Amino acid sequence: MEATIARTPLYDVHVAAGGKMVPFAGYEMPVQYGSIIAETQAVRSSAGMFDVSHMARLKFTGDRVLEFLEQITTNDVSKLANMEGQYSLLPNPNGGCVDDIIVYRISPTEFRMVVNASNHAKDVAWIKSQNTFGVTIEDQTDATAMIAVQGPIAADIVANLASDPASFAGLSFFGVCDGVVAGATVFAARSGYTGEDGFELICDAEDAAELWTTLKENGVSECGLGSRDILRVEAGLPLYGHELNDELSPMAAGLGWVISKTKSFVGSGPINQARAEGTPTKLQGIRFESKRFPNIGADVKVGGAVVGQVCSGVYSPTLGCGLAFAFLNSDVKIGTACEVDLRGKDEPATVVSKRFMAKPKA
Amino acid sequence: MSNIPADLKYTKSHEWVRVEGDIATIGITDHAQSELGDIVFIDMPNVGRALGTGDSFGTVESVKTVSDVYAPLAGVITEINETLGAQSELVNTDPYGAGWLIKIKMSGTTDEMLDAAAYAAIAG
Secondary structure: OOOOOEOOOOHHHHHHOOOEEEEEOOEEEEEEOOOHHHHHHHHHHOOEEEEOOOOEEEEEEOOOHHHHHHHHOOOOHHHOOOOEEEEEEEEOOOOOEEEEEEEEEEEOOEEEEEEOHHHHHHHHHHHHHOOOOOOEEEEOOOOEEEEEEEOOOHHHHHHHHEOOHHHHHOOOOOEEEEEEEOOEEEEEEOOOOOOOOEEEEEEEHHHHHHHHHHHHHOOOEEOOHHHHHHHHHHOOOOOEOOOEOOOOOOOOOOOHHHOOOOOOOOOHHHHHHHHHHOOOEEEEEEEEOOOOOOOOOOEEEEOOEEEEEEEEEEEEOOOOEEEEEEEEEOOOOOOOEEEEEEOOEEEEEEEEOOOOOOOOOO | OOOOOOOOEEOOOOEEEEEEOOEEEEEEOHHHHHHHOOEEEEEOOOOOOEEOOOOEEEEEEEOOOEEEEEOOOOEEEEEEOHHHHOOOOHHHHOOOOOOOOEEEEEOOOOOOOEOHHHHHHHHO
C-alpha cells in the first residue's frame, strides 16, 4: 500500500502559526503551537480550539435510516429528537467495538455521524457492509472542516460571533443547530472532548481558515493534539485504540451508559452477557503523587503482584500530577494504593475514579 | 532560532558545558528544551558518581517524551540542581541559567566539544 499523508483545510494556518506538525491517523496535524501545558490551561480557564477536521463526517439519508442506525449503534437512537446528538458506539458481532462515535438526528430521514480519523476507512466499509436498509451514505469529510471550540467562555465567544446568538447560547448539551458564525455557514453541536462547555463547528472546507482566524482574533487559543489528549484523560474520556478496540468489551471501559438495555443490535448478545456477568478487567483511573506518568503497557502492581496495564498516561497540569487509565483486575477497588512501572522503577500511585476532574462525593 | 550563548561548549546530543576552574556545569540547550516541550520531571544521578564521556547520567521527562542526557566530558558529580525537583520548568524557561542540571569536577577536557558556531550549524 502506498503511504499517503493528508492535510486538513487548516494546514497552512497551522504552519503559519508555528504549529509543530506530526503524522496522526493519516493526517499532518499540529501536536502543539507553543507550550502543551499552556494550551491545556487555556481550555480549562478560558477558551481554546482544535482542528478536528481529520475526524470523518458521514451523512445518512433514507426512509429506514433510524432502523439502520438502531441496528449498528449501541445507544438508543430512537430517544433523539430532531437536532440532537448522542455519544454512541459501533459494536461488532463479537462484543467489541469498531469505533466510538457521535450520532446526530437532523430529521426522521436524515442523520449524521462523526467517527474517529484512525477508523475512517474501516468504519465506512463496515457500515456499508451492514446496510441492507437502502440507506444512502455520503462521506462529507473532504468537503468540510471541523473546529472544536472548548472552555468556560468558548460558548459565549461562538454565540457572540453568530448571526443569531440566541440560538447558539440556548442550545443544551449535545443540542445542534444550523447557523452562521463569523460569516461561515456552520452545523454546530454543543459538545466536545475536553470536559468543558463549547461547540464543535462543521463548516465548508473553504471557509475554515477564515473561521479559525476570526476565533483566534476573538481570544480563542490555538491548541494541538498534545493538550487534547491531556484534556480528554483529565475528563475521563476514552480514546479508541487505547480504552476501546475490536476485542475489548465496552462494558469493561465503563461505557454501559451508552449501550441500550432494551433494543437488539449488532453484538448485543455478547455485550448483554458482559453486562450480566461482569468483565475480568475494568478501566480505572490511576493518580500519581509526582508529576511523572507511565508509558502505555506499563504494569500496575498492588502489593508486588501485577493487576493490570496502563492504556493512557499524561501529565495533568490541572491537577499537578501524573494520571493514567489502566485496565485492572475487576476486584481491585478504588482507593487501593499501587505502584506503576516507570521505565524500570516503581512509582507510587493510587487507583481512583477515572473521572479525575469530578468532585468527590460528600 | 534558538538561543546559543557564545561562551559555552556544546555536544551533538544537545548538552551544554560552562567551565569555571576545574568545575563544569552541565545542562541541556535551548534547542533541546524546545524540542522536548514542557518538562515535568528530571531523574537525577547521585552526587559522587563518576561519569565517563558519553555516559547517560539521567532522564528528562516532558509532557510528550522522555530523553536521556549524556555527560559531555568525564568527571565526578559534585552537585545536582535540587531546585529542579519542584521546579522542573526552569529547564524550559532558563536552560543556561537556573535550569542547569549537574556540576562535575572535571577529569576530561572540552577540547572535543562543539563551539557555539559549530553547534548552531546542527541545532539552528
